[in-house]
Amino acid sequence: MEPTAPITQDVMTIPRKAPEGPQNIVGLTREGLRDALIAIGTPEKQARMRVGQIWQWLYHWGVRDFDAMTNLAKGYRALLAEHFVIAIPEVVSRQVSADGTRKYLVRIAGGHEVEVVYIPEEDRGTLCISSQVGCTLTCSFCHTGTQKLVRNLTAAEIVGQVMMARDDLGEWPEPGVGTGEAGPRLLSNIVLMGMGEPLYNFENVRDAMKIVMDGEGIALSRRRMTLSTSGVVPEIARAAEEIGCMLAVSFHATTDEVRDKLVPINKRWNIETLLNELREYPRLSNSERITFEYVMLKGVNDSDADARRLVKLIAGIPAKINLIPFNEWPGAPYERSDWSRIEAFADIVYKAGYASPIRTPRGEDIMAACGQLKSATERARKSRAQIEAETRTG
Numbered sequence: 001m002e003p004t005a006p007i008t009q010d011v012m013t014i015p016r017k018a019p020e021g022p023q024n025i026v027g028l029t030r031e032g033l034r035d036a037l038i039a040i041g042t043p044e045k046q047a048r049m050r051v052g053q054i055w056q057w058l059y060h061w062g063v064r065d066f067d068a069m070t071n072l073a074k075g076y077r078a079l080l081a082e083h084f085v086i087a088i089p090e091v092v093s094r095q096v097s098a099d100g101t102r103k104y105l106v107r108i109a110g111g112h113e114v115e116v117v118y119i120p121e122e123d124r125g126t127l128c129i130s131s132q133v134g135c136t137l138t139c140s141f142c143h144t145g146t147q148k149l150v151r152n153l154t155a156a157e158i159v160g161q162v163m164m165a166r167d168d169l170g171e172w173p174e175p176g177v178g179t180g181e182a183g184p185r186l187l188s189n190i191v192l193m194g195m196g197e198p199l200y201n202f203e204n205v206r207d208a209m210k211i212v213m214d215g216e217g218i219a220l221s222r223r224r225m226t227l228s229t230s231g232v233v234p235e236i237a238r239a240a241e242e243i244g245c246m247l248a249v250s251f252h253a254t255t256d257e258v259r260d261k262l263v264p265i266n267k268r269w270n271i272e273t274l275l276n277e278l279r280e281y282p283r284l285s286n287s288e289r290i291t292f293e294y295v296m297l298k299g300v301n302d303s304d305a306d307a308r309r310l311v312k313l314i315a316g317i318p319a320k321i322n323l324i325p326f327n328e329w330p331g332a333p334y335e336r337s338d339w340s341r342i343e344a345f346a347d348i349v350y351k352a353g354y355a356s357p358i359r360t361p362r363g364e365d366i367m368a369a370c371g372q373l374k375s376a377t378e379r380a381r382k383s384r385a386q387i388e389a390e391t392r393t394g
C-alpha cells in the first residue's frame with residue numbers, strides 16, 4: 001500500500017466490497033476449478049490432475065472436509081482449506097409425506113429459503129430443484145408467480161440441492177462399493193421444476209447441470225435431467241447446445257388469448273414462435289422428445305376442443321403431454337378440472353398418438369406439489385411479520 005494514499009471517510013466506513021472470505025469450491029466448473037487452483041499456487045502442470053482428484057472427492061465420494069482427501073499431500077490439503085470452503089445449502093426443515101415424498105426447506109446465503117422436493121417412485125426417484133428465489137414471471141395459476149424475484153441461485157446452490165438430497169438419502173458410495181449400477185438409484189432423475197425460471201438464470205443452471213452430469217461425479221445422464229421452461233424462446237437453442245438435457249415446456253393453453261393470461265411470457269413469444277423454436281430442439285440436443293406440461297384448469301383450458309387443438313398444434317414434434325391436475329393454493333383464481341374431464345382430455349391426446357400421462361399429485365399433505373412451493377413458508381413468514389407489526393403498534 002502506498003503510505004501517502006489518502007484514506008477517505010468513505011473507504012473507512014463503507015467497504016465497497018464485502019470482505020472476501022474463502023471461496024466455495026462447490027459449483028465451479030472443471031475449468032473454473034482449474035483456474036482457482038492455479039490462483040492459489042498449484043503448478044499449472046499439476047492442475048489437471050488436482051482437478052480430477054478434488055472433483056472425485058467432492059462429487060463422487062461426497063466428502064465435506066479437505067482433510068479427507070487422502071490422495072493429496074497434507075500440505076496441499078491445508079492450502080486448500082485455507083482458501084476454500086465446501087459449502088452447500090443448509091437444511092432448515094424436512095417433512096416426509098405419507099406417500100414418501102420428502103420436502104426440504106433449505107437456507108442459502110442472505111437468509112433466503114428455497115424448497116426442494118424428493119419424489120420416490122417404483123422405478124426411479126426424482127428430485128425437483130429450484131433455480132431462483134421467487135420468479136420474475138407472473139403465471140396466474142402459479143403460487144411462485146405471486147412472489148417477487150429475490151435473486152438467482154448460484155451454481156453452488158443449485159448443485160448443492162442435489163448434494164443435500166444425496167446426504168439425506170445416504171446415497172454417496174462407500175469405498176469398495178459401486179456407484180449404483182447394481183440397481184436403481186434412490187435419486188435417479190432431476191427436474192428443474194421448483195421455484196423460478198431456469199432459462200433466466202442460464203449460466204448458473206448450465207454449470208450446475210454439467211457438474212451433475214459429469215461422469216466422474218454424480219454422473220446422472222442428460223436423459224435423466226429435465227429443464228422446465230415457461231417458454232423463454234431465445235434461450236432454448238442455447239440450452240440444447242450448452243446443456244443438452246431433456247426439455248419440458250409449460251404450454252398450458254391452445255390459443256394465444258388464453259395463454260396470454262395463464263403464461264404472460266406468451267405476449268412476448270407467442271405459441272407459434274415457441275413451437276417453431278421447439279421443432280429444432282430434439283435435433284439440436286439429440287433428445288428424444290419434448291414434454292409439454294399442461295395444467296388442467298376447470299373451464300379454462302380443459303375442453304375437448306382444446307385437446308384437439310393441442311394435438312394439431314404440436315403435430316410433427318416428438319412429444320409427450322404431461323397433464324397436471326391443478327394444485328390449488330389459498331386464494332388461487334382457478335379450480336382443478338374434474339377427474340372425468342382430465343381423463344377425456346387425456347384420451348383425445350392419447351388417440352392422436354401421444355403419451356398423455358396424468359401426473360399423480362404427490363405429497364399433498366405437505367404441500368409439496370408443483371407451484372405450491374414456498375407458499376407455506378411465505379405464509380409463515382408473513383404471519384411472523386404481522387405479529388411483529390402488531391407487537392409494535394399494540
Ligand code: SAH
Nearest residue numbers: 142193196197228229230250293327370371
Ligand atoms: N418456471 C418453470 C419451471 C418451474 S414451474 C416453468 O414455468 O416451466 C414447474 C411446472 O409446474 C410448470 O409446468 C408450471 O407451469 C407448473 N405449475 C405451476 N403452478 C402450478 C399449480 N399450482 N398447479 C399445477 N402445476 C403448476
Ligand code: SF4
Nearest residue numbers: 135139142145196230
Ligand atoms: Fe415462474 Fe414457472 Fe411459476 Fe410461471 S410457472 S411464475 S415461470 S415458476
